[in-house]
Amino acid sequence: MNHSCPICAYPGLEEPPRSPSGGGSYEICPCCGFQFGVTDDDDGVSYDTWRLHWAEEGMPWFSRGVPAPAGWDARAQFAKVSSKTSSPPAPKPAPKPAKPGPTAIGPGPRRPR
Amino acid sequence: MRQGFVPPRLRHTCCLKSFDTLEDRPAGEGEGRRLKKGRTGPTNIAIAKAGKFNKAFPRRCEARWPRVPFVSMYPIRSSLRSVSGLCAVGCFVLCLFAVRLGAVEITEGPTVEVSPTNAVVRWTTDVPAGTRVRFGLATTALTSRAEGEVGTAHVATLPGLRPGTTYHFAVGTARFALATNSFATPGLPAAAGTVATPTPPKPADTIATGKTAAPAAPRPPPTRATWANVASLPDHFARHGADFHAKDADDYAAQAWLFLQRAKTDGLPAKRDDDGVLRVFDPKSGAFAAYNRDGKTKTYFKPGRRGYFDDQPGTRVDLRTPR
Numbered sequence: 001m002n003h004s005c006p007i008c009a010y011p012g013l014e015e016p017p018r019s020p021s022g023g024g025s026y027e028i029c030p031c032c033g034f035q036f037g038v039t040d041d042d043d044g045v046s047y048d049t050w051r052l053h054w055a056e057e058g059m060p061w062f063s064r065g066v067p068a069p070a071g072w073d074a075r076a077q078f079a080k081v082s083s084k085t086s087s088p089p090a091p092k093p094a095p096k097p098a099k100p101g102p103t104a105i106g107p108g109p110r111r112p113r
Numbered sequence: 114m115r116q117g118f119v120p121p122r123l124r125h126t127c128c129l130k131s132f133d134t135l136e137d138r139p140a141g142e143g144e145g146r147r148l149k150k151g152r153t154g155p156t157n158i159a160i161a162k163a164g165k166f167n168k169a170f171p172r173r174c175e176a177r178w179p180r181v182p183f184v185s186m187y188p189i190r191s192s193l194r195s196v197s198g199l200c201a202v203g204c205f206v207l208c209l210f211a212v213r214l215g216a217v218e219i220t221e222g223p224t225v226e227v228s229p230t231n232a233v234v235r236w237t238t239d240v241p242a243g244t245r246v247r248f249g250l251a252t253t254a255l256t257s258r259a260e261g262e263v264g265t266a267h268v269a270t271l272p273g274l275r276p277g278t279t280y281h282f283a284v285g286t287a288r289f290a291l292a293t294n295s296f297a298t299p300g301l302p303a304a305a306g307t308v309a310t311p312t313p314p315k316p317a318d319t320i321a322t323g324k325t326a327a328p329a330a331p332r333p334p335p336t337r338a339t340w341a342n343v344a345s346l347p348d349h350f351a352r353h354g355a356d357f358h359a360k361d362a363d364d365y366a367a368q369a370w371l372f373l374q375r376a377k378t379d380g381l382p383a384k385r386d387d388d389g390v391l392r393v394f395d396p397k398s399g400a401f402a403a404y405n406r407d408g409k410t411k412t413y414f415k416p417g418r419r420g421y422f423d424d425q426p427g428t429r430v431d432l433r434t435p436r
Contacts, residue, residue, distance in 0.1 A: 014342055021386040021426040026403050026412035028348045035352065035412070037403075041424065042416045064220070065347035 007051045008032035008059070009080040012069075030063030031077075051081065217242040217291060223284045224361055225296045229276035232296060234259075234269050236284055241265055248282035252293065255283055274298050295358045331374055333367035340366045341409040353414035357400070369413035372402050377432045384427030393432070394422035 003013040010031035017025055017036040024037015032054045039045050054060075059074035222236030234246050244261030246269040259269040267284070274280060276298050285291040333339060340346050350362040359365035376383060376393045383393045389406030401422060403411040416422070 019386070019388045019390065019426075021388055021390075023386055023388075023390065023392075023426040027342070028345055028352070030345065030348065033348075038412065038414065038416075042418050042421050044418070063345070063348050064351060065344045 005029045005031060005034070007034050007047050007081070008054060008074075009077050012066075028063070030066035031061060031068075031074075032059075033062035217286065217289065219284075219291050222361075223292055223294060225282075225294070227296050227298055229298050230272070230274050232271040232274060232280070232298070234267075234271065234282065234284060236267050236292070238265050238267065238291070242267075243286035243288075244269055245287050246271060246282055246284050247290070248280050250278070250280065252281045252295075255281065293355065294360065296360065331371070333370045336363045336366040339370040339408075339410055341405050341411050349412060349414075353412070356415040357413070365413070366410065369402055369410040372400060372413065373404060373408065373410070376402075380431060380433045382422065383430050383432050384422075384425060385430045386427035390427070391430075392422065392425050392427055 002011055003016045004011045005013055006017055008029065008031045010029055012031075013025075013027055013029060015025040015027055017027070019025060024035075024041055026035065026037045028035040032050065034040075034045075034047075034050050039050065040047070055078065059078060061068040061072070061074075218239045220237045220239050222234075224235050226233040226235075241264050243263050244267040246259045247255035248257050248259070248271055249255040257271075257273075259271050261267055261269045269284075271280070271282070279295055279297045281293065281295040283290040283293045336346065337343055346362045346366060350359060350365045354362070354365045357365065357368050359368060372395070373393065375381070376395075381393055381395050383391060385391050390411070391404040391406075391408075392401070393404070394401050399415045400413070401416050402413040405411060
């Protein structure tokens with residue numbers, strides 16, 4: 001299932017930028033290069049700041065591994081960006097730790113896409 | 114006029130017509146030239162000597178040459194009129210466009226092919242640029258260098274290396290370093306003085322106390338089995354690979370997988386959130402990694418902000434396998 005980038009409106013993100021638990025997806029948008037959970041949470045860069053910087057640079061395609069879609073039009077895609085899009089809410093504080101107990105890591109059930 | 118001074122060919126500033134002496138000047142030529150105060154070029158000298166001073170500036174001449182006060186165009190125009198001058202200027206302009214100072218970016222690599230005594234470093238850039246590799250035994254002591262051809266595909270051979278030694282290097286041009294990394298040459302290092310170099314124990318060796326030696330590090334599976342989104346791996350490697358001195362994207366993915374194995378062995382701080390995402394942090398090295406529910410890596414980097422791991426969602430978990 002594809003998700004849209006809140007910065008550049010690229011519609012091909014693999015995961016939502018932020019999970020229901022509040023954490024970033026750590027996915028790097030192949031269009032604008034914003035890494036959710038890192039660029040915002042670690043580097044402290046807001047969506048608006050990154051969007052402005054990306055637009056000033058001429059809206060280049062960022063990814064070296066994911067090619068730009070055929071006929072990709074940066075301006076047409078950028079026009080879909082909502083003017084109300086802003087930085088994500090701050091991540092929820094970590095809850096109090098539960099009673100310690102060993103937890104085995106296994107493959108787990110496959111997550112449907 | 115100084116004794117023995119031979120003036121250059123006097124030229125009409127507007128129409129590039131030249132003549133040897135004022136007397137050769139056709140009638141009417143130069144009538145409209147304006148004496149520019151403060152300038153002492155040959156044209157003004159000629160005007161002053163001829164006693165010609167006309168405040169009017171003909172529209173014909175003004176239209177052809179824009180006013181450039183305080184700059185004498187004579188030496189520039191004279192050099193441009195010669196073939197060698199044109200070639201020099203053209204080469205300079207080409208160099209400016211061919212080697213964009215400070216605007217070169219690496220598109221692939223650098224990769225290193227290592228042997229006990231030498232190494233070959235390869236990388237590609239988006240525009241033609243010089244090839245220079247600075248290397249040494251420490252990041253602050255890159256005293257040796259190897260150079261190559263100007264182009265977009267760069268190859269440099271590092272000779273005279275010592276076996277079993279870690280070298281740090283920086284690739285780039287003569288002016289800029291574009292990327293840094295390190296590599297280790299294979300083989301055992303030479304014994305220093307009379308100190309004997311102990312051979313590393315084999316994995317199945319039993320030492321004198323009866324305890325079994327630590328097992329060898331597990332071999333990482335292929336990248337496609339350890340990285341969640343393989344298409345995005347080059348982007349993650351480009352952004353975070355230098356944090357771990359990864360040689361290439363596969364090495365970066367392998368290190369992320371080994372980090373998870375070490376987290377299980379050593380019981381590194383870890384959290385798991387409601388979506389099944391596992392976040393692991395090593396306080397000593399500052400490394401952070403996130404893994405999907407199936408154990409595949411989402412990202413692997415070193416946060417710059419203190420408290421980054423503490424702010425991540427999830428419940429603390431102990432990754433050590435219960436006995």
